[in-house]
Amino acid sequence: MKNDELPTGRRMVLRIAAVLGATTTVGLFASDRFAPDRTPTPSGPTTARPARPTPAGGPGRAATAPPAAAGPQAAARLAPSSYRLQPMTAESPPRYRRALPPVRQRPLLRVSGIGRTMVLSFDDGPDPRYTPAILRTLRAHGVRAMFFVCGGMAASRPDLLREMTADGHVVGNHSWSHPNVTKLAPSGIRDELGRTSDLIERSTGAPPLWYRAPYGAWNRHSFEIGAELGMEPLAWTVDTLDWTEPGTSAIVRRVMDGAAPGVVVLSHDAGGNRSQSVAALKDYLPRLLDAGYHLTVPRR
16 A cells, blocks of 8 residues: 555545534534624614624634623513525515606696597586586596595595596596695695695505696796606696686587697586586587597596
């Protein structure tokens, strides 16, 4: 036997020792990786964080985990199984959110569409005296519209918001209490629009994508805050002036005279006696359809 050869028995013993040593080393790194240590935060209480293994080739021995905490802090430690799951949960992709619209300097006045497309819109509701009748007329003709609701009105009738959504109508934001937003501080505008958006989302399952300033009064802050809330500003092209109660025939005439591709018609389903608005819709809606107009809602 040559001098550099070992007996078979000794080689086997050395191999077993090497395997046991490697297993022990791996176990140490694994336990060190997942064992939490305690690091004081600037505010005082301690928080758990994973201990970092000593870099390969670093000086000295590998750092050892500190002794187990005693008292109430010991109960705050996470169980090893849940602690290991934390990074996976933290790194999961965020829920999809629609991209915010641009901050505009003026509201949209018309909508784009193919052919003779028009939009009917109703402000200030919902009102249980008039909104249901408007919904029935739209449903009878298979037409969708936009309802810019006030949060103060909608809070007591979320069922009407759900009915609008079920029929395919667009529910927009018309503030909470119908103020002139140009006279409000930015915090007041955010409260008026934010509360209404929250109410619409709770009632319908989705936040509003459109808003309309009361009285058509806009300013820079309203455009900025509306965009922050994910909404586009929409005004109107044809004002029926139905809020002045001019008579059913006057409302019908204004709608028919102003009808054109891309037009947005403004009417109201609340804020006063809107029986003329209800009667006018029953008159001009079939006329518009007979004239070849496609009455629909804008897409985002």
